[in-house]
Amino acid sequence: MSNTCSICEKRKSKRICPALGGKGICPECCVSRRDASCADCEHYIAGMRAMIDRFRTSGKHPFNINITHMDTIHDILEELAFTRDLDAAEVALESYADDSSPFYLYARGVINSMYYQDDEEVIEDLLDAIWLYPFFFYAWYNLSSALLELGYLAFAYDALQIVVNLTPPNYDLHIKAKDRLLELAEMYDESGALFPLKEAMIRNQ
Numbered sequence: 001m002s003n004t005c006s007i008c009e010k011r012k013s014k015r016i017c018p019a020l021g022g023k024g025i026c027p028e029c030c031v032s033r034r035d036a037s038c039a040d041c042e043h044y045i046a047g048m049r050a051m052i053d054r055f056r057t058s059g060k061h062p063f064n065i066n067i068t069h070m071d072t073i074h075d076i077l078e079e080l081a082f083t084r085d086l087d088a089a090e091v092a093l094e095s096y097a098d099d100s101s102p103f104y105l106y107a108r109g110v111i112n113s114m115y116y117q118d119d120e121e122v123i124e125d126l127l128d129a130i131w132l133y134p135f136f137f138y139a140w141y142n143l144s145s146a147l148l149e150l151g152y153l154a155f156a157y158d159a160l161q162i163v164v165n166l167t168p169p170n171y172d173l174h175i176k177a178k179d180r181l182l183e184l185a186e187m188y189d190e191s192g193a194l195f196p197l198k199e200a201m202i203r204n205q
Contacts, residue, residue: 005029015043055135056168065133066103069096073103077110086115105129106139113146122146137166141173144180157184 005013005026013024019037030043038044055061073096080089090111098104109125126143130136140162147156160177167174 007033017041052135052165055166061135063133063135066098066101068098068101070101070103072096073101073107077107080111080114086111090115099128100132102129102133102136102139105132106136106142109139109146110142113142119146119149123150135166137163137173140166141177144177153184157181160184 005011006023007029011026015025017025034044076092105125106129109122113122123146126139129139140159144156144159160181163177
């Protein structure tokens with residue numbers, strides 16, 4: 001391995017980069033170039049774990065998200081939970097329609113799940129919200145519900161694990177996700193499957 005970083009060609013190469021075919025890279029370039037293609041790299045994994053730990057303790061994250069009307073959209077969902085008036089919620093939400101807002105997309109997914117019960121459309125809305133804001137743990141939890149309705153057990157399992165990873169242990173949604181995972185494990189054990197749930201999910205993937 002060359003002593004010089006293959007990217008900046010200035011700093012000392014201290015790591016081997018799988019995404020660059022095993023070429024050397026400096027830590028600074030390693031961090032600046034990371035993306036989903038680095039998923040198997042130990043440095044990417046360590047960086048993501050550090051990012052998640054920081055989010056769990058401080059709520060801080062590196063994502064640039066559109067928070068316009070976030071509080072208003074939250075109020076619409078709160079009102080819906082109280083009144084169950086889907087028509088009013090849908091009309092109110094469309095006043096703030098914005099496909100660049102993960103909160104609007106999430107709310108649309110929630111309303112669709114209650115109104116139309118089209119799980120494929122719900123999944124699409126929630127995935128769009130997560131694409132814009134990957135640490136949106138409410139969207140991940142609701143995604144698990146829609147996935148379970150369609151029988152996508154392995155993907156629902158992953159979504160719940162992400163909720164557990166993103167939330168502190170005393171958080172309400174963390175507890176709900178853990179309980180749902182426990183229920184899935186018990187159902188799986190009762191089905192007479194050859195492997196416990198966690199191992200089965202790894203095999204399915």
